[in-house]
Structures are given as C-alpha cells and as structure tokens.
Amino acid sequence: MAGFDIKTIVGENYGGEQKDFIAALADEISRSIEDKYSALFKSSYPLIPVGVSNRHIHLTEKTFKKLFGQDAKFEEMRPLYQPGEFASKHTLTIVGSKLRAIEKVRILGPLRKYDQVEISLTDSIYLGLNPPVTNSGSLDTAAPITLVGPKSSVFLERGAIIANRHIHMTSGDALVLGVKNGDYCKVRIAGIKSTIFENVLIRINDNWRLQMHLDTDDANAAFIKGEVYAEYLGKM
Amino acid sequence: MAGFDIKTIVGENYGGEQKDFIAALADEISRSIEDKYSALFKSSYPLIPVGVSNRHIHLTEKTFKKLFGQDAKFEEMRPLYQPGEFASKHTLTIVGSKLRAIEKVRILGPLRKYDQVEISLTDSIYLGLNPPVTNSGSLDTAAPITLVGPKSSVFLERGAIIANRHIHMTSGDALVLGVKNGDYCKVRIAGIKSTIFENVLIRINDNWRLQMHLDTDDANAAFIKGEVYAEYLGKM
Numbered sequence: 001m002a003g004f005d006i007k008t009i010v011g012e013n014y015g016g017e018q019k020d021f022i023a024a025l026a027d028e029i030s031r032s033i034e035d036k037y038s039a040l041f042k043s044s045y046p047l048i049p050v051g052v053s054n055r056h057i058h059l060t061e062k063t064f065k066k067l068f069g070q071d072a073k074f075e076e077m078r079p080l081y082q083p084g085e086f087a088s089k090h091t092l093t094i095v096g097s098k099l100r101a102i103e104k105v106r107i108l109g110p111l112r113k114y115d116q117v118e119i120s121l122t123d124s125i126y127l128g129l130n131p132p133v134t135n136s137g138s139l140d141t142a143a144p145i146t147l148v149g150p151k152s153s154v155f156l157e158r159g160a161i162i163a164n165r166h167i168h169m170t171s172g173d174a175l176v177l178g179v180k181n182g183d184y185c186k187v188r189i190a191g192i193k194s195t196i197f198e199n200v201l202i203r204i205n206d207n208w209r210l211q212m213h214l215d216t217d218d219a220n221a222a223f224i225k226g227e228v229y230a231e232y233l234g235k236m
Numbered sequence: 237m238a239g240f241d242i243k244t245i246v247g248e249n250y251g252g253e254q255k256d257f258i259a260a261l262a263d264e265i266s267r268s269i270e271d272k273y274s275a276l277f278k279s280s281y282p283l284i285p286v287g288v289s290n291r292h293i294h295l296t297e298k299t300f301k302k303l304f305g306q307d308a309k310f311e312e313m314r315p316l317y318q319p320g321e322f323a324s325k326h327t328l329t330i331v332g333s334k335l336r337a338i339e340k341v342r343i344l345g346p347l348r349k350y351d352q353v354e355i356s357l358t359d360s361i362y363l364g365l366n367p368p369v370t371n372s373g374s375l376d377t378a379a380p381i382t383l384v385g386p387k388s389s390v391f392l393e394r395g396a397i398i399a400n401r402h403i404h405m406t407s408g409d410a411l412v413l414g415v416k417n418g419d420y421c422k423v424r425i426a427g428i429k430s431t432i433f434e435n436v437l438i439r440i441n442d443n444w445r446l447q448m449h450l451d452t453d454d455a456n457a458a459f460i461k462g463e464v465y466a467e468y469l470g471k472m
Contacts, residue, residue, distance in 0.1 A: 051448075120456065121456040121457075121459060122358055122452065122453075123458045125456070131415060133428045133429060133459060153351040162237075164428075164429075165429070182371060186432075192369045192435065193369055193400075193401070193433075193434075193435060193454075194434040194435055195431060195432065195434060195457070196422075196434065197429075198429075198431060198432065199428065199429060199430055207352035207397065216358065217358075217453060217456040217457040218429075218457045220356065220357040220358045220361070220453040220457075221357075221396075221431070221453040221454045221456075221457035221458075222457075223357060223369060
C-alpha cells in the first residue's frame with residue numbers, strides 16, 4: 001500500500017468480488033500523487049528570497065485624512081513583492097523624543113486598522129526612542145512618536161516598533177520547510193559579512209509569497225546589496 | 237611520563253645511578269605545571285567581551301596638523317578598552333560623493349602612519365560611498381572621502397573602509413580558543429535578535445585585551461545595548 005491502508009478508510013467489508021482490483025487502484029492513485037509531490041519534501045537546502053524593509057509607516061484611513069486633508073486620495077506609487085501591498089505616493093516626517101526628525105518616511109498601502117511606524121534600532125537611537133522588537137500590529141509597548149503631514153500632525157502615544165525578523169510564506173512553503181505559523185527559525189545570509197539570523201518568526205498566509213523580511217540594520221550587518229537569498233537552517 | 241619522554245630531551249645515557257630519580261623528578265615537575273594550566277584548555281564556552289565601534293577616524297600627524305593647525309596639540313579625551321588607545325578631543329565633518337555630510341566624527345589616538353575613516357554600510361549608503369569590507373590599514377580599495385577640519389580640509393582618494401568584524405586577543409587567549417592570527421571564526425550574540433556573526437578575523441597581539449569589535453550595523457542588528465559578551469562558536 002502506498003502510505004495508507006484502504007481498510008481504515010472504507011472498513012473491512014469493501015468491494016466484494018472486486019476487492020483486489022479496488023485495492024490495486026487505490027495503490028496506483030496514491031503512488032502517482034505521491035510521486036508528483038514527495039520531491040517537494042526532499043529539499044534540504046531551500047533558499048528564501050530576502051526583502052529589506054526600510055523604515056515605513058502604516059496608517060488608518062482616519063489618520064491619513066487628518067494628516068493629508070479630508071479630500072486627499074491615498075494613491076499607489078508602485079507595487080511591493082507581496083500581492084496587494086504597495087508603496088504609496090505619500091511620505092511623512094517623523095520626530096522622536098530628542099526632537100530630531102527623519103524626513104520622507106514612506107506610507108505603505110493598503111491603509112490598515114492601526115497607525116504604526118516601523119524603524120530600525122539605528123533610527124531609534126537617532127530619534128531617542130526605545131521601541132520594542134515585536135510583530136507588526138503588536139503596539140502595547142510601542143514607543144511614542146510624532147507624525148507630521150502637510151495638513152496636520154499627530155502624536156502617537158504607542159506608535160513606533162522595531163519589526164522582528166520574519167518570513168512570509170504559504171501553507172505549501174510551510175510544509176516544505178516543516179514549520180507552522182508562529183514558529184521561530186534560523187536563516188543564513190552568505191557573503192563577506194555572512195550572518196546567521198536567529199529568532200526569525202514564521203508567518204503563514206496563502207495570499208503571500210515566500211519572502212524573508214529584514215530591517216536595514218540586519219541587511220547592512222550582512223552586507224546585503226541587490227537581490228539576495230537566505231539559506232533556511234532549521235527551527236530554533 | 238607526563239606528556240614527554242625524558243630520553244628525547246637528554247639522550248639515552250642520562251643520569252647514571254640517579255636515572256630513576258631524575259625521571260621521577262621530571263614527571264613531577266611536568267605534572268604540577270600541567271595541572272596548573274591544562275584547565276585553561278577545557279573551557280568549552282568562552283565568552284568574549286564585545287566592543288561596538290562607532291564611525292571614527294585615524295590620522296597621521298601631518299594630516300592632523302593640516303586640519304587643526306601647525307600648533308595644534310593632539311589631546312586625549314578618555315582611554316579606550318585596548319591599552320594605550322584613546323578617544324581624542326577632536327572631531328571632523330566627513331563628506332561623501334552625494335555631498336552629504338556626517339558631523340562630529342571622532343578621531344581616535346594615538347596618531348598613526350595612515351589616514352583612515354571607518355564607517356558602517358548604513359553611513360556609506362547615506363554618504364553615497366562604496367567602501368570595501370577590509371582590515372584596518374588595508375586601504376588599496378578604500379573609497380574617496382573628504383575630511384573637513386577647523387583650519388583646512390583634505391580629500392582622501394583612498395580613505396574610507398568598513399572595518400571587518402574582528403577579535404583582539406593575546407597569544408594566551410589564542411591558545412585557549414585554539415586559533416592563530418589571521419584565522420576566521422564564528423561568534424554568537426544572544427538576545428531578542430540573537431545573531432551569529434561569521435567571518436570574524438582573529439588578531440593577536442600580547443599588548444591587547446580580549447575583545448570583539450563590531451560596527452554599529454552589526455551591533456544594532458543584534459540589538460546590543462550596554463555590556464555584552466559573545467559566545468565563541470569555532471573556526472570557519
């Protein structure tokens with residue numbers, strides 16, 4: 001039998017006179033499907049495309065309207081690698097507790113259910129902030145930050161985070177890598193400053209494409225320039 | 237015998253009637269010394285203090301005088317971790333090919349036989365430079381950069397590098413770790429963004445103290461804050 005016992009599916013008394021034929025047919029179907037897909041699980045060196053996330057902003061529609069005006073239209077500049085996501089035409093100036101500013105920080109689309117600024121530790125030190133390393137959308141301990149737009153500004157009491165290292169993937173990718181949503185893993189970037197990143201969160205959604213997201217500190221530490229692939233090394 | 241054969245040192249015909257006594261004495265001396273030192277080599281988890289190098293400048297005396305005036309005195313502000321090295325009281329503004337400047341870049345002492353600016357890849361991108369990842373003092377492929385001081389400025393045709401990850405150590409530390417000068421190794425920094433740094437150069441000098449030097453990109457990627465130790469993982 002090809003990986004299963006037909007009796008466990010249909011009970012002991014299946015098929016009558018055609019019992020042997022049915023068992024052989026089940027075997028054949030199983031074998032042909034297994035042949036097609038099993039190679040997927042034999043990849044011992046899967047490479048993962050790497051995307052570098054520069055500092056960026058997510059906004060609610062309400063906050064966007066406040067900063068850009070009630071009649072402002074939220075417009076796409078260019079699509080991102082993940083289907084449906086895009087860099088918008090809009091940027092803001094962000095200001096932290098040292099009263100230093102970083103200008104032209106881009107807002108990504110689509111608009112979301114929360115306001116969030118994702119920065120690197122390098123940015124945090126410059127701005128004088130102490131944001132947590134956390135998942136996108138986990139804002140309980142996020143740092144205070146001011147957003148300045150052309151029509152108004154807002155002070156977010158809990159707005160700034162350092163996004164953790166994570167890999168977007170489909171449930172098929174997860175099967176290949178042997179991981180589940182919420183697992184943490186290690187990946188390696190080769191090169192003159194080759195680096196193994198630990199505590200990389202697995203995030204699964206069948207609308208996504210396989211891609212690891214690193215911030216600019218991680219990317220610059222590993223001397224990533226241009227198109228780079230990471231080697232998956234296993235779970236933590 | 238304790239690790240050696242006395243005959244190989246003094247020949248076959250040593251000691252005459254006192255041969256047995258001499259052999260026993262040699263054994264005893266050897267054993268007592270081995271007992272004292274051999275534990276050193278059993279450390280399987282040696283921790284290495286980590287020092288983070290912010291962008292900085294090394295100058296020759298000639299260039300210092302040009303930038304600060306012929307009568308200027310090169311003065312210490314505070315000592316660094318490595319014996320004899322110090323942060324000076326003097327800073328410069330550096331300017332790259334995008335004509336952007338980074339202000340207040342500190343000169344380290346003592347003065348050296350070459351002019352060199354050590355920056356991170358983050359700095360390089362901001363300045364518009366393409367410096368190599370290389371050893372301090374290896375300036376063959378260094379990037380052009382301008383230094384601006386209070387009395388003059390200089391254009392260094394080959395001045396800017398990204399210093400490679402390295403560990404300063406004594407020959408004793410090298411014995412403990414089982415490495416030699418010029419080897420490359422891996423080390424791990426634990427924490428929320430735990431990271432394994434590869435291609436870390438071993439540099440040996442008995443005037444130094446054991447310390448790994450990382451630049452601010454590496455340090456911020458691993459979320460290093462305050463006093464941190466790295467775990468030695470072995471040679472590359």
